[in-house]
Amino acid sequence: MIANTVEVDPSDRVDPLDRTVEELVAQRPKTLSEIDTHYCPGCMHGVAHRLVAEVIDELNIRERTIGVAPVGCSVFAYNYFECDFAVAAHGRAPAMATGLKRVMPDKVIFTYQGDGDLASIGSAEILHAAARGENITVVFVNNAVYGMTGGQMAPTTLVGMKTTSSPYGRDLKMSGAPLKMSELIAQIDGVAFVSRRSLHSPAEIRKAKKAIRRAFEMQLNGQGFSMVELLSSCPTNWDMKPVEALRWIETRMVPVFPLGDFKNSVPKNSVRGV
Amino acid sequence: MPKQLLKGNEAIAEAAIRAGVDAYFGYPITPQTELLEYMAKRMPELGRAFVQAESEVAAINMVYGAACAGKRAMTSSSSPGVSLMQEGLSYIAGSEVPVVLVDVMRGGPGLGNIAPSQADYFQMVKSAGHGDFKPIVLAPATVQEAIDLTGLAFDLAEKYRTIVTLLLDGTLGQMMEPAELPPMRPMPAEMPAWALTGAAGRKKNSILSFRMEAEDLEAHNLHLQQKLAVIADEEVRTYEYMLDDAELIVVGFGTAGRVSQTAVKQARQKGIKVGLLRPITLSPFPDRRLSQLADEARGFLVVEMNAGQMVEDVRLSVGGQAPVKFYGRMGGVVPMPDEILASIARLDQATTKAPPTYKIEGPLVPLTKAHEVTR
Ligand SMILES: Cc1ncc(C[n+]2csc(CCOP(=O)(O)OP(=O)(O)O)c2C)c(N)n1
Ligand code: SF4
Ligand SMILES: [Mg+2]
Numbered sequence: 001m002i003a004n005t006v007e008v009d010p011s012d013r014v015d016p017l018d019r020t021v022e023e024l025v026a027q028r029p030k031t032l033s034e035i036d037t038h039y040c041p042g043c044m045h046g047v048a049h050r051l052v053a054e055v056i057d058e059l060n061i062r063e064r065t066i067g068v069a070p071v072g073c074s075v076f077a078y079n080y081f082e083c084d085f086a087v088a089a090h091g092r093a094p095a096m097a098t099g100l101k102r103v104m105p106d107k108v109i110f111t112y113q114g115d116g117d118l119a120s121i122g123s124a125e126i127l128h129a130a131a132r133g134e135n136i137t138v139v140f141v142n143n144a145v146y147g148m149t150g151g152q153m154a155p156t157t158l159v160g161m162k163t164t165s166s167p168y169g170r171d172l173k174m175s176g177a178p179l180k181m182s183e184l185i186a187q188i189d190g191v192a193f194v195s196r197r198s199l200h201s202p203a204e205i206r207k208a209k210k211a212i213r214r215a216f217e218m219q220l221n222g223q224g225f226s227m228v229e230l231l232s233s234c235p236t237n238w239d240m241k242p243v244e245a246l247r248w249i250e251t252r253m254v255p256v257f258p259l260g261d262f263k264n265s266v267p268k269n270s271v272r273g274v
Numbered sequence: 275m276p277k278q279l280l281k282g283n284e285a286i287a288e289a290a291i292r293a294g295v296d297a298y299f300g301y302p303i304t305p306q307t308e309l310l311e312y313m314a315k316r317m318p319e320l321g322r323a324f325v326q327a328e329s330e331v332a333a334i335n336m337v338y339g340a341a342c343a344g345k346r347a348m349t350s351s352s353s354p355g356v357s358l359m360q361e362g363l364s365y366i367a368g369s370e371v372p373v374v375l376v377d378v379m380r381g382g383p384g385l386g387n388i389a390p391s392q393a394d395y396f397q398m399v400k401s402a403g404h405g406d407f408k409p410i411v412l413a414p415a416t417v418q419e420a421i422d423l424t425g426l427a428f429d430l431a432e433k434y435r436t437i438v439t440l441l442l443d444g445t446l447g448q449m450m451e452p453a454e455l456p457p458m459r460p461m462p463a464e465m466p467a468w469a470l471t472g473a474a475g476r477k478k479n480s481i482l483s484f485r486m487e488a489e490d491l492e493a494h495n496l497h498l499q500q501k502l503a504v505i506a507d508e509e510v511r512t513y514e515y516m517l518d519d520a521e522l523i524v525v526g527f528g529t530a531g532r533v534s535q536t537a538v539k540q541a542r543q544k545g546i547k548v549g550l551l552r553p554i555t556l557s558p559f560p561d562r563r564l565s566q567l568a569d570e571a572r573g574f575l576v577v578e579m580n581a582g583q584m585v586e587d588v589r590l591s592v593g594g595q596a597p598v599k600f601y602g603r604m605g606g607v608v609p610m611p612d613e614i615l616a617s618i619a620r621l622d623q624a625t626t627k628a629p630p631t632y633k634i635e636g637p638l639v640p641l642t643k644a645h646e647v648t649r
Contacts, residue, residue, distance in 0.1 A: 063474035068339070069482075078480045084470040086342045087482035089365045092335040095327070099339020099347065100470065102323035103297050107472055125335070128328035 029053035031062045031082050038076060042242020044199040044232035045074050048141050051209045052112070053081060055216055065108040066100055068093040070122075072114035073147040091122020094129035097136045108219060110137040116146040119155040119179050126185070133190025133224040137215045140181065140227055143234040144253060151237025155179040158256055163237070178256060182229045186262035192218040193226035194263040200231065200249040204259070211261070221268040231257055277452040285417050285453055286350075286376055286440065287312035289424035294459045295374070296345035297323035299336035301355060304388040305444035306378040309350045330355040334362030334375075341371040342481045344469025346428055350376035352444070353394050354385065363437060364403030367498070368483025372431035374424075375409070376440045378447040381606035389606020390444035392530060392579035398441050399557045399584075406495055408502055409437035410509065411557040413527040417451040423554070425456055430509065434501055441556060443579060445529045445608060502558075511554040512563055516542060520549030522621055523567055525588050526577035527553050529608060534577045537614035544632035546622050556584065564591035573625040574598040577614055579607070597625060 028034065031053035039045045056062050062083050069077040071090035078085035088096040093111035101109045118126050118140050129136065145163055146152040152165035156178045160169040170178075182196040193215050197208035208230055215226035231253050233245035240248060280288075287309045290298070298313040300306075310326065317324035323340065327333035333349050340347035351359060356377050366373050379394045381387040402409050410430050414420035420442065427438040465471050470479055485491035515535055517523065526534040531552035538550045551567065553560050568574070573596050576585040585600045592598050601617040603609045612634075619634050 064472040066343075066470045066472060075484070078482060082473070082478055084473050084478050085480045085482075086339065086369075086470055087480070087484065088338075089335065089361055092331065092338075092362070095332040095335035096339035096342070098325065098332075099297065099299065099336035099341070100343050101339075102325060102336070103340045103343045103345040103347070104471065124328055125332050128332065132325070 029057045031056040033080050033082050035079065037080055039073065040236040042233065042235040042245060043073070044143070044230070045141060047199050047205060048112075048139065048230050048232060049077065049080055051205070051212050052110070052139055054209065055213045056083065058213065059216055059220065061108045061216070061220070064106070065110065066104075068097045068100070068109070068111040070111070070113040070117040071148070072117050074112055074114060074141065075148070077112050091117050091120070092125055093117070094122065094125040094134070094136070094138065098129055098132070098134050101134060101136050105135070108137070108216065110139060110216070112139045113141070114147065115140070115142040115144065115154045115156040119181050123155075126181070127188070130185045130188045130191050130225045130227070133192075135219055135222055135224055136226075137219045138225075138227040139212065140229040141232045142181075142229055142257065143232045144178075145234050145237045147234045147237055151234070156257075158252060180257060182227070182257075182262050185227060191225045191227075191263050192223040192265040193261070194229075195227075195261045196229040196231070196257060196259050198231040198249055198254060198259055199233070200246040200254075214264075214267075217267055218265065223265055223268060229257075231259075277454050279450050280417055280421075280453045280455075281308060281448065281450045282417050282420055282442070283308035283378065283447045284312045285421050285455070286424050287316065288455055289421040290348055290374070290428070291316055291320065292456050292458045293425045293428045294346050294461050295322070295348050295428070296461070297337070297340040297347040298349065299325045299327050299333040299340070299347070300349050300351065301327050301330045301333050303352045303355045305380055305390070305447045306350050306352045306355075306376070308447070309376060309378075330358035331361065334359040334366070337373055338362055338366050338369070338371065341366065341373050342369070342470045344465030344471065346372070346374075346432075348374040348376070350378065352378045352380045353382050353391070353397075356394065356397065360403040363409070364405050364407065365483045366437055367403065367407035367409070368405065368494075369481050370435040370498075371481065372428075372435050373437050374427045374431050374440070375437060377442070379441065379443045381604070387606050388444065390446075390529060390579065390608060391604070391606050392443055392528060392583070393604070394441070395556065395578070395580060395583040398439050399559075402437070402439070407498060408557050409439045410434070410505060411439045411441050411555065413441050413554060413556050414446060415513070415528050415532040415552060416453075417446070417449065418453040419554070420446060421453055421455060434505060436501070436505075441528070443529050506558040509555060510558050510560045510563065512560045513552040513554055515550040515552070517549035517551065517567065520547055521570075521572040522546065522548040522575065522618060522625070523571050523573075524548060524550045524575045524577060524614070524618065525553070525564070525584070526550070527556060527584060530577045530579050533609055533611055534614050536611040537618060540611060540615050541618045546618060546632070548618055548622075553584075559587050559591070561587065561591035564588060565593060565595075568592040568595040571596050573621045575614075575617055575621050576600045577609060577617070578602045579609065580604060597621075
């Protein structure tokens with residue numbers, strides 16, 4: 001929502017010698033556009049974008065990948081990825097991706113969706129895309145709120161969590177418990193891969209990237225529906241500092257949304273860039 | 275190709291296949307289901323895409339996706355299902371991708387019934403979704419016309435990058451008539467430059483319906499309106515019957531227009547100088563043609579299978595130059611020729627001082643069996 005040009009305090013600068021080789025050689029992935037994003041400082045949408053872009057680069061599929069953006073803070077994803085993109089109606093990205101994939105089975109189709117988009121208004125579309133075993137990849141960014149509209153309660157909001165539409169904290173009796181989409185979708189036949197990962201630390205981010213890669217590989221192998229849920233932060237609407245927000249993911253969200261692979265089909269073959 | 279006995283819904287499906295439809299997505303609803311079932315059989319046979327979606331909401335968004343790939347995509351539904359599609363239609367209109375929709379209307383409001391109706395003229399012509407947009411709306415009255423307009427629908431959709439709706443009622447969808455199908459068209463080898471086919475050797479393409487800045491969105495709206503103005507200039511189509519010396523003009527579309535033609539013929543036999551204008555394009559509406567006819571005409575009678583919807587457009591077109599009367603049946607009732615004939619006679623008497631030289635016989639009890647009208 002606000003430009004993320006963050007002023008870096010010189011005292012925060014890391015001595016290059018303290019950096020890992022990986023960090024030093026990391027460049028902007030080809031699949032990521034060279035423009036500043038509009039995400040708030042500390043928002044993990046940008047990291048999620050980068051992971052997806054790196055995987056697309058590594059698999060060398062940028063020229064045949066089509067993304068479908070949701071309605072939510074990442075509605076602008078089309079602007080940040082250097083590949084073809086459509087912007088769906090709120091929640092309908094899996095249906096749109098179905099249309100794209102069915103007429104272009106040789107192309108790589110992925111959706112990028114928030115938790116309001118995927119778990120609330122688009123719950124039917126995601127479940128049925130999964131049930132059809134639609135050979136698409138879904139990147140599901142769960143930040144436990146409706147970020148774009150200013151922090152209302154989402155289906156994934158934790159019990160007791162205060163949002164602008166649950167000012168007394170999410171009440172179990174009034175609004176039920178958070179919806180665990182990964183667990184739900186893993187039950188469905190035709191689903192090849194479902195994993196929930198978190199973006200709260202470098203180690204978890206690396207695991208998240210592996211899961212995203214695995215998900216795209218499933219699609220490249222024609223193995224069916226794949227989804228990676230990423231626990232992400234919304235410092236702005238959680239009213240926290242970025243680091244505090246990451247800690248909150250770890251201490252509050254992870255216990256409710258456990259990390260791991262919920263479905264992991266044996267890969268048909270390992271994909272090495274096609 | 276010789277004439278065959280074809281059912282409306284199936285004829286439209288086969289016509290779409292021959293027009294080169296790449297992908298069909300739909301959800302069952304009477305009186306349209308045969309179209310979906312026909313596609314379920316034929317599309318896989320031809321190696322083309324078919325999905326029975328989980329809802330009309332999903333179906334239209336699948337169509338949206340396939341259309342973004344530059345492929346010929348369509349869906350079909352009936353009134354309650356079309357209500358669910360309106361969100362998607364609006365996004366499609368904003369994104370300017372070509373899409374064909376077949377709306378086989380039934381009685382409403384709500385679940386209404388499955389009988390033929392024209393209750394959704396407003397929905398499709400005036401308000402196919404939120405935001406300022408209009409699809410092209412084609413209204414066939416015979417199975418042959420439905421076939422021909424299906425081919426035209428794909429051409430217009432691609433030419434103007436717009437939604438084209440075939441708006442018909444359950445009578446035509448369910449009716450069997452002899453008709454001729456066109457030959458199979460070759461599929462296009464190349465996709466349009468705007469399509470999402472992967473950014474290989476070119477800049478990336480994006481398809482979206484939003485513009486954050488008010489000025490940008492206004493510019494986009496102006497562009498859409500300019501396109502509509504061109505469509506209004508180029509694409510109006512009407513079917514006209516005995517209008518040359520007509521003093522009274524009956525206006526009706528689809529089945530109502532077809533039944534009206536029988537009534538006009540009967541009225542002519544009684545010496546009433548009446549003709550028929552049956553709009554084939556409801557959007558763009560033949561307003562200029564009606565205005566032209568209004569210069570000479572004594573009066574207009576609009577016949578619809580609703581409470582009076584298109585009549586508003588006829589009144590706007592006629593602009594007070596002549597009286598515009600309305601006769602309609604609702605809830606799935608199809609008007610009979612004798613009812614329309616009686617209305618023509620009333621209009622004739624109301625617009626002339628001379629005593630009538632003819633007599634209309636019998637009580638005007640309407641029949642309700644739609645199929646009896648169309649056989
Ligand atoms: C049909 C419809 N209903 C409501 C909205 C308003 N709206 C825009 S974004 C959004 C919620 C987005 O939340 P989420 O999917 O969690 O994405 P985030 O912004 O948190 O990344 C809502 C309700 C809309 N655009 N369309
Ligand atoms: S509102 Fe939340 S989700 Fe949206 S950009 Fe800001 S931090 Fe990210
Ligand atoms: Mg969210």
